[in-house]
Amino acid sequence: MKNIKNTAYSIARADLAACVSSSGYIAGAHHFVDLWARDSLFATLGANMAGQSAISRKTIETFLHYQQPDGLVPYLILRSKHGLGKYFNRHVYYKDPVAHFRSHMSFGIVPDGGVMTIIAARAYRENSGDTAFLKQHYTKLVNAFMWYEKRSGGSLIREWFQCEWADALLKSGRTLYTNVLYFKAATDMAWIARKMRFIPDVEYFARRAEEIRTLINTHLWTGSFYADWKDWKRQDYFAVHPNMLAVIFGLADKKQATSILAFAKKHTWNGWTMENSFPVYPIWRVPLLHMLIGMRDYHNGLIWLQPGILYAVAQCIAGNRREAKTVFRHIAEKVIRTRGVHEVYERSGTPVKRWVYRSEQPFAWSSGLFVWASHILEG
Numbered sequence: 001m002k003n004i005k006n007t008a009y010s011i012a013r014a015d016l017a018a019c020v021s022s023s024g025y026i027a028g029a030h031h032f033v034d035l036w037a038r039d040s041l042f043a044t045l046g047a048n049m050a051g052q053s054a055i056s057r058k059t060i061e062t063f064l065h066y067q068q069p070d071g072l073v074p075y076l077i078l079r080s081k082h083g084l085g086k087y088f089n090r091h092v093y094y095k096d097p098v099a100h101f102r103s104h105m106s107f108g109i110v111p112d113g114g115v116m117t118i119i120a121a122r123a124y125r126e127n128s129g130d131t132a133f134l135k136q137h138y139t140k141l142v143n144a145f146m147w148y149e150k151r152s153g154g155s156l157i158r159e160w161f162q163c164e165w166a167d168a169l170l171k172s173g174r175t176l177y178t179n180v181l182y183f184k185a186a187t188d189m190a191w192i193a194r195k196m197r198f199i200p201d202v203e204y205f206a207r208r209a210e211e212i213r214t215l216i217n218t219h220l221w222t223g224s225f226y227a228d229w230k231d232w233k234r235q236d237y238f239a240v241h242p243n244m245l246a247v248i249f250g251l252a253d254k255k256q257a258t259s260i261l262a263f264a265k266k267h268t269w270n271g272w273t274m275e276n277s278f279p280v281y282p283i284w285r286v287p288l289l290h291m292l293i294g295m296r297d298y299h300n301g302l303i304w305l306q307p308g309i310l311y312a313v314a315q316c317i318a319g320n321r322r323e324a325k326t327v328f329r330h331i332a333e334k335v336i337r338t339r340g341v342h343e344v345y346e347r348s349g350t351p352v353k354r355w356v357y358r359s360e361q362p363f364a365w366s367s368g369l370f371v372w373a374s375h376i377l378e379g
Helices: 002-017 037-047 053-065 084-088 112-128 131-152 176-196 199-220 240-248 254-267 288-292 305-317 321-337 364-378
Strands: 076-080 093-100
Touching: 002 037, 002 321, 002 364, 037 053, 037 112, 037 364, 053 112, 053 131, 112 131, 112 176, 131 176, 131 199, 176 199, 176 240, 240 254, 240 305, 254 305, 305 321, 305 364, 321 364
Parallel strands: none
Antiparallel strands: 076 093
């Protein structure tokens, strides 16, 4: 196990390093050469533990640099222009990167940039001890969180179609993924405020975290797991990624975590990682564009590493280290067998390579999470 883990760790660390740009972590080195908040900022969690914390800081500061006056942080910072050629590694680069706040598919505001920036900022400070960083950016981090407070009106974040990370599916309303990040951002702002010794702020953010926890449990807890989203009714799909984050971030209590992990193992374990969701979504929830390019299963059947990595971490946090290490070994073997950390895989376990779309590799998000999980499982 140790040799497998060490070999896979070296591959993941090298893939993460290959995604470094002058602006911080880009999502990938071929067609995803831009900074996506979820990809780039989740990647920093591993970077902090792999001697790349300076790049973590640069990535966070890049997103804060493009923050709007109202506090909104971009979800995407484009380095190269959109176009079909981009997916064949033919880039036309901007002289200066361009920040995007709205989905280029549905034109709704994509809200996860600010919460991911806060989460990444806390993790960076926790690992680096860089208090000067917090002093320099505290006001911007507060403004980022307050954008959500104004938008939510004291409730949960609502979003439009194709504005969640799984943007190849049609869902809108109060999504679990974004609101778990909202909860985590509130707890992290309380932590940051405590480091800054701003006691009134600590009390405010801690109170909001508990209010958000209550709202998520009220609207999305099914009795066995957290539902994927709620629009006009609760949509009881089991999305693995945000349910694992709910366990890892402490949103779920011990009883809920036990239930979530048992449900995941029973319904989404595929032999080497976790399925993205259960059950599959109806075909009418797949956008037409993805149907036309032969990627109807991009978020609805294809396999991603993030859910499996997060499942291993969640099991470890829950005290089930044997299960965690077993799952992580299977994922490590896949990384070694495919000679890299790829974005997305066919159900056979091979990286996607179709007539229009090819799985990105190296892929910062999964590489960073793999490195991060390696350190947690060894801790």
